[in-house]
Amino acid sequence: SQQGEEDPQALSIQEGENATMNCSYKTSINNLQWYRQNSGRGLVHLILIRSNEREKHSGRLRVTLDTSKKSSSLLITASRAADTASYFCATDLIPTFGRGTSLIVHP
Amino acid sequence: DAGVIQSPRHEVTEMGQEVTLRCKPISGHNSLFWYRQTMMRGLELLIYFNNNVPIDDSGMPEDRFSAKMPNASFSTLKIQPSEPRDSAVYFCASSLVSGGAEQFFGPGTRLTVL
Numbered sequence: 001s002q003q004g005e006e007d008p009q010a011l012s013i014q015e016g017e018n019a020t021m022n023c024s025y026k027t028s029i030n031n032l033q034w035y036r037q038n039s040g041r042g043l044v045h046l047i048l049i050r051s052n053e054r055e056k057h058s059g060r061l062r063v064t065l066d067t068s069k070k071s072s073s074l075l076i077t078a079s080r081a082a083d084t085a086s087y088f089c090a091t092d093l094i095p096t097f098g099r100g101t102s103l104i105v106h107p
Numbered sequence: 108d109a110g111v112i113q114s115p116r117h118e119v120t121e122m123g124q125e126v127t128l129r130c131k132p133i134s135g136h137n138s139l140f141w142y143r144q145t146m147m148r149g150l151e152l153l154i155y156f157n158n159n160v161p162i163d164d165s166g167m168p169e170d171r172f173s174a175k176m177p178n179a180s181f182s183t184l185k186i187q188p189s190e191p192r193d194s195a196v197y198f199c200a201s202s203l204v205s206g207g208a209e210q211f212f213g214p215g216t217r218l219t220v221l
Contacts, residue, residue, distance in 0.1 A: 029207075030206070030207055031207045033207070033209065033210075035210075040215075041214065041215070042111075042198050042200070042212030042213055042214050042215055043150075043198070043200070043210070043212045044212070045209040045210065045211070048207075048209065088150065090210075091207075092206055092207025096151075096152045097142075097149065097150040097152075098149060098150075099149035099150075100149065100150070
């Protein structure tokens, strides 16, 4: 399975702090994506990083990819209460998702 | 574009009844995915289509589940007969192409089987 697995399962921080989530996968990939899910909603695509990229930025998001370790990380800088959501990674080919990281940002 | 449209948004039914969930993908998208989300199992891929053809249905839990895509703008997921353990949120998503393209998710259908 190419399923991504997120870690930690839950993360609770204060507004203004940085939040780091990790994703591990099992097989070779062409790209890896991160998604966000607000409570009761569908997933929303955040960022895609290709296998030949090591780091990518989008606003307050920073994604890294280490293909040798088969892992990726998502960093949200200067978190806000509105960042409270679950975050998922997905690998390509057959995009399956893990259980996600539930992030709570306290105002 | 209105995005991926799913109906109904909520469905409450009794065990043994047939349930049909509907999805309209984004126009021009060639791939469509059905997912099920529960607290216990997380987000599971049930089946996906490329150009209206089912490619991988290995995630379909059992024969009670079936999915069709009669044309590029419509897909159904049917459960017959439904059981309480089928209670979950069912998401439909579409993407321009398969193989790692960004997926656009619908709002989901919350199914409760009593």
